[in-house]
Amino acid sequence: MANSTSHSDVYSISYGIPESYLLYSAQPQMVNTELIKLCAMGITVVVASGDDGAPGPRYRNNYGKNLNCAYDPSFPASSPYVTSVGATMGVESGTPEVACQSDKGGIITSGGGFSNIFPAFPQQTAAISQYLKRVSPKPVYGYNSGGRGFPDLSLTGLNYLIVVGGKIYSVAGTSASAPSVAGMIALINAARKASGRPTVGWLNPALYASNGSFANDITSGNNLCVVESYYYGVPCCIQGFNTTLGWDPVTGFGSVDFFKLYTLLVKLLPAPTATPSTSPFPSVMANPSRAPTSIPIMSPFPTPVVNTNVPTPSGSCNYCCN
Numbered sequence: 001m002a003n004s005t006s007h008s009d010v011y012s013i014s015y016g017i018p019e020s021y022l023l024y025s026a027q028p029q030m031v032n033t034e035l036i037k038l039c040a041m042g043i044t045v046v047v048a049s050g051d052d053g054a055p056g057p058r059y060r061n062n063y064g065k066n067l068n069c070a071y072d073p074s075f076p077a078s079s080p081y082v083t084s085v086g087a088t089m090g091v092e093s094g095t096p097e098v099a100c101q102s103d104k105g106g107i108i109t110s111g112g113g114f115s116n117i118f119p120a121f122p123q124q125t126a127a128i129s130q131y132l133k134r135v136s137p138k139p140v141y142g143y144n145s146g147g148r149g150f151p152d153l154s155l156t157g158l159n160y161l162i163v164v165g166g167k168i169y170s171v172a173g174t175s176a177s178a179p180s181v182a183g184m185i186a187l188i189n190a191a192r193k194a195s196g197r198p199t200v201g202w203l204n205p206a207l208y209a210s211n212g213s214f215a216n217d218i219t220s221g222n223n224l225c226v227v228e229s230y231y232y233g234v235p236c237c238i239q240g241f242n243t244t245l246g247w248d249p250v251t252g253f254g255s256v257d258f259f260k261l262y263t264l265l266v267k268l269l270p271a272p273t274a275t276p277s278t279s280p281f282p283s284v285m286a287n288p289s290r291a292p293t294s295i296p297i298m299s300p301f302p303t304p305v306v307n308t309n310v311p312t313p314s315g316s317c318n319y320c321c322n
Contacts, residue, residue: 002037009189009199011038012182013047013082014175016074018056019116028075028117035081039202044189046182047082048174049151050074050111053102053223054143054240054249060228069237071113071143077150078115083185083203084150085178086110086251087157088218099221099243099250100157100172102230107158107172109225112241112249114147123208124149127247135244142239152207153215154251155180184258191266200265212246212253214261219243223250 001007022028035045050056056072077084087100087110100106114120120128128149132138155177159170189199200206207214224240241249 001043002034002041007041007043009042010044010046010182010185012179013045013076014173014178016048016050016077016111018058018072019075019078020056020058020070020072022075023116028079031076032079032081032118035076035079039081042199042201044182044185044200044203045076045082046178046185047077047079047084048111048178049077049084049086051087051108051173051175052226053109053111053237054113055224055226055237056111057226059237060226060234069239071116071239073113073115073117073147073150074111075115075117077111078118078148080118080121080148080204081202083181083207084112084152084252085174085181086112086151086154087172087174087177088154088221088251088255089156089158091156091255092159096220097156097216097218097255099154099218099223101221101223101225102227103225103236104221105230107230108174108227109223109229110151110154110157110221110250111174112149112151112223112251114144114149114249116144116147118148119146120148121204123205124247127208127211127253130246131244131248134246135242135248137242139241140238143241149247149249151249151252152204153181153253154218154255156255181256184256184261187258188262188265191262195266197266206265207253208247210264214264215252215254215256217245217254218248218251219245221250 038045054071055069056074058072059069076082087108088097089100089106090097100108100110102109132145157174157177158172160176162169162171192199220243222240222242225236228234229236243250247253
C-alpha cells in the first residue's frame with residue numbers, strides 16, 4: 001500500500017495472534033513500521049481486540065484445570081498505530097449495555113489489556129493512570145502497566161446476522177464490531193473530503209484528547225473469561241480487568257455513538273486554511289518506483305465464533321484467530 005497510487009482510507013483486520021508467540025520475533029516492530037507509514041498517508045487501520053478476554057486464546061481448553069492463566073495481549077490490536085475495537089452486549093436484547101462476556105451469555109469476551117511489546121503512547125498515559133486509580137477490584141499481578149492499553153473503543157459484538165451459502169447465521173465477536181466501526185470511519189472520511197478536509201488517518205490522538213466524548217461509557221463487566229466459558233462452562237481465569245468510569249482495558253472509552261463521533265471528527269474541526277500547491281512526495285505518489293510487493297498467501301482464518309442456536313458452517317478455531 002505504501003507504494004500504491006490508489007488505496008482505501010480505512011482498513012479493518014479481524015484476526016490476531018497472542019503476543020507471547022512474538023516476544024522474540026522482529027515481526028511486530030516490522031509491522032509497526034509499516035503501520036506508521038500508513039498513518040502518515042492518512043490511512044486508518046482498525047483491529048479487533050480479540051474474543052478471549054485478557055488471557056487470550058492460549059488459555060482455551062482449560063476445562064477447570066488451571067484457573068491461574070496469564071495476561072496475553074493480542075497483536076496487531078496491541079500496536080499503538082491501530083484503533084483497537086472491543087465488544088459490548090445488551091443492545092441486541094434491549095437490556096443495559098455491558099461488556100461482552102462469554103460467561104454471561106455473550107458467546108465471546110471482549111479482548112483487552114496492556115501490551116508487553118509496545119509502550120503506551122503519550123496521548124493515552126493519563127487515561128491508563130486514571131483507570132488504575134479508579135478500578136475496583138484491582139487486577140491481579142502480571143500485567144504490564146506501562147504497555148499500550150487496548151481496546152480504544154467498542155461496539156456491540158453479539159447477534160450479527162450474516163448470510164453464508166444462502167443461509168442466515170448469527171455470529172458474535174470483535175471480528176464483527178471492528179469492521180462496523182471501520183464503516184463509521186469511512187462515512188466520516190467521506191464527509192471530511194466533501195468539505196475539503198483530509199482523512200482522519202491515525203485516529204487515536206483525537207480519541208484520547210476528547211476523553212471519550214464520542215462514546216457511551218461502559219461501567220459493568222470484565223474480561224476474565226475465554227470462549228470456552230460459554231461453550232463448555234470452563235471457569236474464568238483470575239487474570240483480567242474490570243470496567244470502570246472512563247477508559248478501561250475491556251471496552252476502551254465505551255461503545256461508539258456515531259453521531260457524537262461524527263461531531264468530534266467533522267463538525268468541531270476547523271476547515272483547512274490552505275491547500276498545498278504540490279504533493280510533498282511527487283515522485284512517490286505520482287509514479288511509484290516499483291510495483292507493490294506481493295502479499296504472502298496465508299491460510300484462511302475461520303469464520304467468527306458462531307452461535308450454536310442456529311445451524312453453523314463447518315470449521316474450527318486455532319490460536320491465531322479472534
